[in-house]
Structures are given as structure tokens and as C-alpha cells.
Amino acid sequence: MLEEGRISNRQAAFLVITTILSTTSIGFLPSMIYQEAAQDSWISILLLTVYGIVVGRIIMSLGMRFPDKTIVEYAEIVTGRIPGKIIGFLYVLFFLYLNTFPIRFFGELSITFFMPETPLVFFLIGIIFAAAYAVRSGLEVIARANEIILPVSLTIGIILAIMLFPQMEIKNFIPMLEKGILPVFKGTYVALVYFAETIVMVMFIPYLNTTRRTRGIIFKSFVVISLCELLAVVSTIAVLGELAARIPVPAIFAARLVSLAELIERVEPLFLLLWVIAVFVKVSVFYYCFVLATAQWLNLKEYKALVLPAGVLLTVLSVVLWGNIADLYEQMVKLVPYFVFVEAVLPLVLLVAACLRGKGGTAGEN
Amino acid sequence: MARNVFRRLLSLGRGREKNKLFSTCASPASAAKLSRDLAVNLNMIRDTLGNSMDVVVRELLVCRTRVALVYINGLINETALRENVMRALMIDMHNVEPSPGSGSKDLADSVKEKVLSIADVKKIGDFHTVLDGILGTGIVLFFNGEDTGLILKLPGFETRSVEEPHTETVVRGSREGFVEALSVNISMLRRRIKSPDLRLERMQVGGVTQTDICVAYIKGIVNTKLVDEVKKRLQRIDIDGVLESGYLEEFIEDAPFSIFQTVGNTERPDKVAAKLLEGRVAIFTDGTPIVLTVPYLYIESFQVSEDYYSRYIPGSLLRMIRLLCVIITAELPALYVAITAYNPEVLPSPLLISMASSREGVPFPAIGEILVMGVFFQILREAGVRLPRPVGLTVSLVGALVVGEAVVSAGLVSAPAVIIIALAGICSFVVPPQSDTNLLLSLFFTILAGFAGFFGLFLGFVLVLAHMASLRSFGAPYLSPAAPLSPGDLKDTFIRAPWWVMTGRPRVTGWKNTRRAGVVSSPSPPRNEEKKPAHRYKVDE
Numbered sequence: 001m002l003e004e005g006r007i008s009n010r011q012a013a014f015l016v017i018t019t020i021l022s023t024t025s026i027g028f029l030p031s032m033i034y035q036e037a038a039q040d041s042w043i044s045i046l047l048l049t050v051y052g053i054v055v056g057r058i059i060m061s062l063g064m065r066f067p068d069k070t071i072v073e074y075a076e077i078v079t080g081r082i083p084g085k086i087i088g089f090l091y092v093l094f095f096l097y098l099n100t101f102p103i104r105f106f107g108e109l110s111i112t113f114f115m116p117e118t119p120l121v122f123f124l125i126g127i128i129f130a131a132a133y134a135v136r137s138g139l140e141v142i143a144r145a146n147e148i149i150l151p152v153s154l155t156i157g158i159i160l161a162i163m164l165f166p167q168m169e170i171k172n173f174i175p176m177l178e179k180g181i182l183p184v185f186k187g188t189y190v191a192l193v194y195f196a197e198t199i200v201m202v203m204f205i206p207y208l209n210t211t212r213r214t215r216g217i218i219f220k221s222f223v224v225i226s227l228c229e230l231l232a233v234v235s236t237i238a239v240l241g242e243l244a245a246r247i248p249v250p251a252i253f254a255a256r257l258v259s260l261a262e263l264i265e266r267v268e269p270l271f272l273l274l275w276v277i278a279v280f281v282k283v284s285v286f287y288y289c290f291v292l293a294t295a296q297w298l299n300l301k302e303y304k305a306l307v308l309p310a311g312v313l314l315t316v317l318s319v320v321l322w323g324n325i326a327d328l329y330e331q332m333v334k335l336v337p338y339f340v341f342v343e344a345v346l347p348l349v350l351l352v353a354a355c356l357r358g359k360g361g362t363a364g365e366n
Numbered sequence: 367m368a369r370n371v372f373r374r375l376l377s378l379g380r381g382r383e384k385n386k387l388f389s390t391c392a393s394p395a396s397a398a399k400l401s402r403d404l405a406v407n408l409n410m411i412r413d414t415l416g417n418s419m420d421v422v423v424r425e426l427l428v429c430r431t432r433v434a435l436v437y438i439n440g441l442i443n444e445t446a447l448r449e450n451v452m453r454a455l456m457i458d459m460h461n462v463e464p465s466p467g468s469g470s471k472d473l474a475d476s477v478k479e480k481v482l483s484i485a486d487v488k489k490i491g492d493f494h495t496v497l498d499g500i501l502g503t504g505i506v507l508f509f510n511g512e513d514t515g516l517i518l519k520l521p522g523f524e525t526r527s528v529e530e531p532h533t534e535t536v537v538r539g540s541r542e543g544f545v546e547a548l549s550v551n552i553s554m555l556r557r558r559i560k561s562p563d564l565r566l567e568r569m570q571v572g573g574v575t576q577t578d579i580c581v582a583y584i585k586g587i588v589n590t591k592l593v594d595e596v597k598k599r600l601q602r603i604d605i606d607g608v609l610e611s612g613y614l615e616e617f618i619e620d621a622p623f624s625i626f627q628t629v630g631n632t633e634r635p636d637k638v639a640a641k642l643l644e645g646r647v648a649i650f651t652d653g654t655p656i657v658l659t660v661p662y663l664y665i666e667s668f669q670v671s672e673d674y675y676s677r678y679i680p681g682s683l684l685r686m687i688r689l690l691c692v693i694i695t696a697e698l699p700a701l702y703v704a705i706t707a708y709n710p711e712v713l714p715s716p717l718l719i720s721m722a723s724s725r726e727g728v729p730f731p732a733i734g735e736i737l738v739m740g741v742f743f744q745i746l747r748e749a750g751v752r753l754p755r756p757v758g759l760t761v762s763l764v765g766a767l768v769v770g771e772a773v774v775s776a777g778l779v780s781a782p783a784v785i786i787i788a789l790a791g792i793c794s795f796v797v798p799p800q801s802d803t804n805l806l807l808s809l810f811f812t813i814l815a816g817f818a819g820f821f822g823l824f825l826g827f828v829l830v831l832a833h834m835a836s837l838r839s840f841g842a843p844y845l846s847p848a849a850p851l852s853p854g855d856l857k858d859t860f861i862r863a864p865w866w867v868m869t870g871r872p873r874v875t876g877w878k879n880t881r882r883a884g885v886v887s888s889p890s891p892p893r894n895e896e897k898k899p900a901h902r903y904k905v906d907e
Contacts, residue, residue: 114821145828272824277824
């Protein structure tokens, strides 16, 4: 085993929640959904939740057939050596590539809102260094740090939402379904990638300390994710209305509007805190998955040696892949089908193949 | 990486692990048996101990046999020696029937059984035990013509009396603190835990000092693997002297390179008893009132014994205040730097204006102010701690009033910086076990905030959090019960739940025997109070 540590079901669920929430609720996603679905974004969120649960179930069913292996290992068992290696490599690339989005976005956001004259690389190196430290310390450490980070972030998020309450206007939600149902589906489409990030579970399942009730964590996580998501999207739309589509990070713009008793104003540092700690977890999780998947793909005995090169690779890729933030948005929408293929279709195919060929046990049924 | 290199450097000089460098029994005679000839034995003693002024060798004649008493002056109880040993040997001996030495039994046996009115008497045959006995508050008796001696334990050295602990004072609760003598400390613990399951295992460390240490735990509550691990780590220690439990701490701690301590220490017997009841192990060291407890979790530094003695509502409130103080100490200076240097717009305008006006004309950047004032505060503190009390007062007066005031009015440092350093400094005393750690954290955060504002500060947060999450103390995750989360144990963290709610031991240490109180024992008034009074008042006519 490459990883000695074991995490509990609760820790795994927490990791999934933070991973998904960090980009979707406080990141760029509300704006992306809003561009398509406008005031009906909350319906998109509900649809996305259903999608997330379905994909999550597929991923978990696949993973639980091989409770002591990761997808890189069992892809070979299911499909044979060469196709298995190709699928494994696909996931290695996927974990690397998907991670560059939040990292780059984090850097752009920090420059735009907090320190305009600082070079981009400075922020990237900072967050990647922190993540590298956590990844080197192992899965247990990421999971434990997240157990502090998630409650703190949720608290901050809820406090922000409460402070925005005076500015909210319910009329921003009407008329409902003004342009029919199509925009809602479009809004759902752009966010498909992020609600299927339960895919990280394919790397975590062998390191759970129990296989009992593991499937249940998907539903529980998505209840929390969905509620927080709704809170974020609804409060953003209620505060900003039409404006939400035109600014890259509506949540932070909303945070600027907070004004309570002329004492609590300009709470963006709180938002930055939320952003740093949540993105740290997300980046660490994908970083870890990438490093672990690479080590397994190459049959290494130790993944720690890969942490430093992987960090350098992440930094470079995050800088060179996109010219600016608009480019990043465009790419993100364009790449949705490919990501969905890796996150949802491929696991489904593998699951069907495993069932048909009778590979893997059915251990860990509820 | 650097850690490995450091380890390698450290281990360079460790080629000779097996032959212990230091040993009291350096002379070849140490392993030898006692001789039948008294003179040989005494010569051996004189050879080994040299002619130290405190070694007393008294020879006397008992029933026509030459007998010698050897002891160290000052370590033994002189009165008992006079009354129960000398008097018995020289006077009472003659009344013993049948006359000693004449029968089948040895003189040593008869003396042990019939003459000495002392509880702790042992027969010994080898020289090593003899030396241990003499050096460890005993009197050794040699009999001419016999190759066994007697060792009488009569400790009688001067000890400090039991006083209120200086480091952990309470308003409500026991006033007893540990002292330097191991036996006194252990008796204080025994008095609090009268269970037969309380185990106190003696060990010796320190090649030259031969310091007694004692590993205490409660069988049935403690994890036996933990006890084994503690003993294993203690046995590994190879050093010439252990003068304080801090020596042991450094040898047994899990994270020697971390700024966070992973071994707890206390001066209070009641606290040690409470820790043992939670399934921890305590390590007593002779010669110091500080007792170590393991495993040590981060949350323990917030737990003061008084929280458990006073009512739980104020107790919980104080917990949160302490947490707040830790945050203030570690982060307030850094926040000040981040705000003034990078994001002044986050302050409400009136406050921003008043801060800017007080900073006007200050020649240093915010980080310079904070660092200089921080160092200055620490110098004042250190001076106040080490000096005798009357002088210390002068130092604080001069420091605080004259220098603090003058620095601001001269315009070298702004008033907000002084306020912030003073506040952070005072808050650092609220949680004493962490005051040094928080100081370092504060420095770390301040420098990061000076480099990168809020981003640096928050990044520092995350790094420290990840570091803390990676720590373990004797197998227990350092941040538990928060991470890994164990919801039932949060009752004794940020709040202190009432005792009748805390029915289980913390799972991380008391995993085996988790029940500590009855489940339904919350206090409630008797239901039928109204109908039937418990007793009637008699009215005198």
C-alpha cells in the first residue's frame, strides 16, 4: 500500500463536500450558471444535485466492487492490461488538469480583489506549497485539516449570508421560468463537471477504515452540498439580481455590500479566508489523487518523491494553459463533455463491464 | 528533507549504542558477591565510594561478632537509627533467646526477625544492591563471617513541605502541589485514587544520577499498548543525568522538531488524577514537582482544573475566552500588519482615519513597529520573571510607563501598535502552556502578513493547521476530538458540559472503558415535593 493512513466515512464525506463546495458556491460557478439560467439558477442547482447523486452512486458502486483498490489498479482487472493502463493514464491526466482550474482561478481572484500589483505566480506557489505540505503528510492529514476547515468555512459562509440579509430582494427571482425550461438545462450543463467531483472517491475507497455504510455518504454529502449551494446562489441572486451574471465572482461582490450598523463593513478578508482554506482542501485533494494515481500507474513504492515535481508541474500548467480569466471560462465550458466522460461515463462503462465479466466482489453492501 | 539531514548528523556519534557510557558501578568489583570477611567488604565499600565526607562506617560488636553499619549522613533518619537500630543491636540484642549466632540460623536472620523494629528490611548478597541501598536512603548492615547483609530503608532527608503550586493556581480547588520528593508525590496521588487498579511502576534513568521515575496509570482504563509504548520510550533513554522531567520529555516526545508540545506537564495532583481517569499515563520524576502526562492533545492546554470544579456555565464561557485569547495572541499583530500595509480599506472609515492619523510621522513600516515592540515586550517580561520581586516591579514600571509612553509621544511607534502588542502580550498569559508556542506563531504570522498581507496570513493559517493535523502524541491525533471528529467528546472542548452529561471517557484515550458516570443521573428535585414534604418543621409552643 502506498498510503498507510486510513480515513473514516465521515472524513471522506467532508472531503467531498469541501471539494465540491469550494469552487461551486464561493467560486465562479454561480456566475456561470446565472449567465445561462438567470433567476432560475436555483432550479439548476436542484437538477445538478440529482445528477451528482446519480453519478456518485455509480462511482461508489464501482469502487465498492473493489474495496481495496483504486481505479488505476482495477481498470486493468476489468478491461485487461493495455486498455486498463490507458484508462489509468486518463485519470492521471484528469486529476492534474482539473486541478489547474481552481489554482489559476484562485490566483486571478487574489490579484483582482486583494493585491493587484503582485505577480500571479506568487499566489500559485503559495497555495501549491501549502497543498504540497499536506499531500506529503498523507491523506489522513488532509482529512483532519478538512475536519476543522469545513465547519469553519460553513460558519463563515452562513455568517456572510446572514449579514447580507438586509440587502436581499425577493423580486429578483421573478418571473419564474421566463424563457422556458431550456436556460435551466443550459445552466445545469456548465456545472456538470463540478457536481461529479465525487470522482475523487475512486482514489479514497481503499483507504477507508470501514466498508459499512460507505455508499450512504454520497447522499448525505449531497444534502449538505445542495443546501449550501442554494444558500450561496439564492443569496447572491437576491442581493445582486441582474448584476450576478456580469461579474466573475458574485459572492465576493456581494460581500462588499455588507454593511451592518456602520460597524461591520467590507468583510472581504473573511471571504478571502474562506476562499484560501476551502481551495487549499480542494487543491490538496486533487493534488493527492494525481500523485497517488501516478505512483500506482507507474507501480512505484512511494508517492512522496512525486510531490515536488507534481507541484512544479501544477504551477507551470496553471500559468501557461490560459492567457487570462476569460480564456479560462471559455475553456471550462468547452471541456465539459470531456470531463463528464471521465467523471460519469467511464465509471458507468467500467461498472457495466465489471458486472458483465463478473469482476470484483459485492462486498460492503449496505 | 532538512529533518533527515539533521537526524543523520545527530546519529553520527551514536556508534556505541550497546555499551552504556555512564555507570555508577564502574569498578570491577561491582558484580561481585559479598565476602564472608567483614574487612574485605568494608574495603570494597571504601574503594568504591572513596573517602567522601558523608559516608559513615560504624563498626560495633554484637554477640561477639563484628558488625558494621554503613550509611550516608543526611539521607537517613537519625532518630530512627539511634532508637530502632543502634539501641536494638547494642542493648536489646542480649535479651533475645536463644542467643543469636549460636543456633542454626545466621546472625543476620535473627537480627532481621527479632531485633530490628523497622518495617522495610531486606537481605542482600551482592555488592551492586549494597551500593544501590546505601545511595538510595538506606543503611547497610554487614556481619563478620556471613556473606549476606541487611539493608534497612530509613529515608530521612530534608524536603520542601507541600505548598500551593506556583504555576497553576486556582480559586476553587485543591491547594496542594507536588514537591520534589517522589514518595511524597506518589502518596498524594494514592490519596486521591484509592483503587487497587492504580499502578505505579518504578524505573531508573540517568547513568550517573540514577534518578527514580515512576510510571503511573490505572489498569482497566488505560490502553495497555500506551503503557508499553511509554515504558519502551523511557527505557531507550541513555543519558548521564536526569535532573528534571524536561529531560525525559525531550526524549519521549513524538514531534521534536515541532513548536507544539506533545507531552503535557502539571504540578497539581488533582490534575494528574483526572488525567489518569481519562486513560492517560503520568510520569513522575524524582527531584521535580513537574509531572508529565501523555498523550497530550492540543485542547488540553485550554482545560484548567478549575473549569471542572466551578459551575459549568462560567466554566464553558472561560473556555471560549481562552480560545479567543489564543487567537488574539497569535493573529492580532499579523492582522494589524496586513491591514495597515495592504488592505486599509477593510476598516470602517472613522477608525481608519484615526489610525492613519496616529501613524502619521512614524518612520517605520507596520511590520517594523510590531516586531520591535514585540521584542521589547518579551524583554520586559523576561526581565520581570528573573529578577527578585522588588526589582521586577521597577522593571515593569519603567518599561511599561516610561518607555511605552515615551516611545509613542516621541513618534517612534504608533499608539495602535503599542495597544496591539500589549493586548496580545496579556492574552498570551491566559493560556500558559501555549504562551511560547503562540509567541512563535505570532512571529510567523506577522512576517507572512508583512510579505503578503491577508493572503500570507491565511496561508500561514492553513500551513499551521496542516502541521497540527499531522501531529500525534503517543498515537493520539493532536487535534482530536475535533479532527478526527468525535462528536461525543466535543463536550469537553470549547465548552465544558456538566458532569452528569459527560458520561463517557474521551474515546481517544479511554477507548476501552468508556463509561464514567451513570447515564441518567442529572440532578432533579423530587417529584412529590409539593404533596409530601420531606420533613415537617416543629413549631415550639
